[in-house]
Structure formats: C-alpha cells, structure tokens
Amino acid sequence: MHQPSELAGARIAIVMMSAIGDAVHALPVVNSLRATVPGVHITWFIQPGPHALVANHPAVDEFIVFDRKKGWGAFQEIRRATRGKRYDLVIALQVYLKAGLVTALLRSPRKLGFDKERARDANWLFTTEQIPARGQRHVQDQYFEFLEYLGVPPLLEWKLGPTDAERARYADALPPSDKPTVAMVVGTSKPGKEWPAERYAALVDRLEGEMGVRTVLVGGRSARELAAAAAIKATAKHPPLDLLEWDLRKLVYLLDTVDVLVSPDTGPLHIGVALGTPTVSLMGYTNPKRVGPYHRFGELMVDAYGDPGEDYPISAEYRPGRMERITPEEVARKVALALERYPRMRPTGQSSP
Structure with missing residues (x-):
C-alpha cells in the first residue's frame, strides 16, 4: 500500500x-x-x-x-x-x-x-x-x-455548486414562484437512454394540473433536445417553461435552485446528485448499479433496466427498449416522494464512501 x-x-x-x-x-x-x-x-x-x-x-x-x-x-x-x-x-x-x-x-x-x-x-x-x-x-x-x-482517503466531495458571482449573474434565469419547481432533462448523448416526449408531456400535466407543481425543461440545445422540447410543449395542456441552453454553469445554478430534478442517465443527472438536489433518475438503457445516482436518492430511482425480481449483475451492457417501460404515473409518485422527503433540504456535500 x-x-x-x-x-x-x-x-x-x-x-x-x-x-x-x-x-x-x-x-x-x-x-x-x-x-x-x-x-x-x-x-x-x-x-x-x-x-x-x-x-x-x-x-x-x-x-x-x-x-x-x-x-x-x-x-x-x-x-x-x-x-x-x-x-x-x-x-x-x-x-x-x-x-x-x-x-x-x-x-x-x-x-x-x-x-x-x-x-x-x-x-x-x-x-x-x-x-x-x-x-x-x-x-x-x-x-x-x-x-x-x-493510499489517499477518498472524500465524496464535489464542490460543484454555483459561486456567489454566478448566483448574482443568473438570478433572473428562473422567475420566483410559490410552487415547487421540478426540472426535467429531455435529451442525452444516446437516443436509447431517452424517455419518450409524450411521456414527459403526460408527466407535466400530472404535476402541473394535479400536484400544483411548476415544471421547467433544462439541458442543452441539441437537435434531439429541441425536438423533444417542442413536442412536449405542443402536447402538454400545461406547457413547461423552456430553459434549454448551452451554458453549463447556468445549468448548475438552475439545478441547485429547483426542488426536484427528473432525468435519464446523462450528465445533468450526476450534476443534480452532486449538488444534493433530490433527483428522480429514469434508468432503463444503462445499468443503474454502474452509472446510477451514487449514494444518494436511490429510493427515487425508477429502475426499468432489470426485470421484476431480477438481481442483475453490474455490467456495461445496454438494454434497448427498456425506457418505454417507465410510466408517467411511476415518475409522478417518485416526484411526490421527493417533495415529501426532501422539502427544500440538501444532503451534506462531503462524506466518506
């Protein structure tokens, strides 16, 4: 050693x-x-x-x-x-x-x-x-x-949060609201990881119409993200606020500000977890035991990667077609759990694994 x-x-x-x-x-x-x-x-x-x-x-x-x-x-x-x-x-x-x-x-x-x-x-x-x-x-x-x-003791510490200067710079990015705010990531680097846009639209209407929650779309402005956002806004009865853009530090600010994040396996999911933002992870294409939220918010995960009762091994295997198994009702229940369990609270940013 x-x-x-x-x-x-x-x-x-x-x-x-x-x-x-x-x-x-x-x-x-x-x-x-x-x-x-x-x-x-x-x-x-x-x-x-x-x-x-x-x-x-x-x-x-x-x-x-x-x-x-x-x-x-x-x-x-x-x-x-x-x-x-x-x-x-x-x-x-x-x-x-x-x-x-x-x-x-x-x-x-x-x-x-x-x-x-x-x-x-x-x-x-x-x-x-x-x-x-x-x-x-x-x-x-x-x-x-x-x-x-x-021989170096590991610290589970990210120090990724917005600086005071960034908080001032981006203060107008998200209008104030007396409703809880749920951010949604709609695109990833691989289409197989993504949840269908029509499911997001149904989730938006359930959250906005039945739970009194404000919804916002976050992430980048790739062609697939823009197409998904357009489909969600066109289909939902309660169109979400579109905050898609390329500024990653503004994304950090937004994810640090919202009450809950809903995301498939992609960069913003891990940013949200690192910030301590209650994160509902949608896992189906990639193995959550390998790339899911680490040591936080496991109870908020929707795991469609494995079959019911399956104790699947940790692997890099992709499982196409599994994201479609996730229903808006399942995700809405996880969002409700997040709002109940983590009311504007954040876990500490440092621990030993």
Missing part, C-alpha cells in the same frame, strides 16, 4: 477528457488529492464540453483542453502545451483510445491506469502501472480504486 506522503509536492496529471457525467465523477478524486497530498499540483486534461463545467474548480491548478474536433491537430496542441513539462504521476481515468494517446504523450515515470480487463482500446499499453483487477463496479467506486491504490 502506498502512502500519501510519497506524493508530497507531486505534479499530478489527470486524464479524463469526457463526458460531463464522468467529469462529475472525477471531482471527488481531485478533491481527495487536494485535501490529502501536501503541495500537490494538479493538471487536468479535458475536452471543451466538460471544461465549461469545471473550468474554475478550486482543486485544479491547471486545465489543458483537448479539442477533438481538430483531429490529429488536437494531439499536436497537447504536445506543444506540455513541452518541457514533466509529471510525477499520470492518473489515466479514461479508457478510450484518444485518452490513451494523450497519456502516451505525457512525460512521467508513473502512469497509472485500469487493469487489462477494464482498459478498453488496449489502454493498458499506455500506462506503467495498473490498479488491481476487481471487475465492474459503479464508475465512482472504480475511480476511488485509484485513490485506494495511492
């Missing part, structure tokens, strides 16, 4: 370039290193999307942005940005080929990555050390394995 004192004053590089949810899971890793390792200097290699979420995070000394849209030129930019730099340790949290190539470009005597079984795209070839093989676990637990290997 390594000791944190061995890393004192170390220059550590974190390679976690995408996506939004994975960046959220990486935050407890950088916060744990910052809290435990004296004099540590942390550089995070990241793509523009998640960088917009964490750009000013207090635990990170330097961000180096990898813009994959530039193709091979992005790797040349990494080479130029790291010329003359040497890291004492590289922590390779991502297992895609592009991340492996970035890891290979960095000068360091120690490059720590996943074991061969979990290192897709032969990423173990780009590292000098691998954490022990332990099979599939929740993504957050897998990241904590790196800290365990290094």
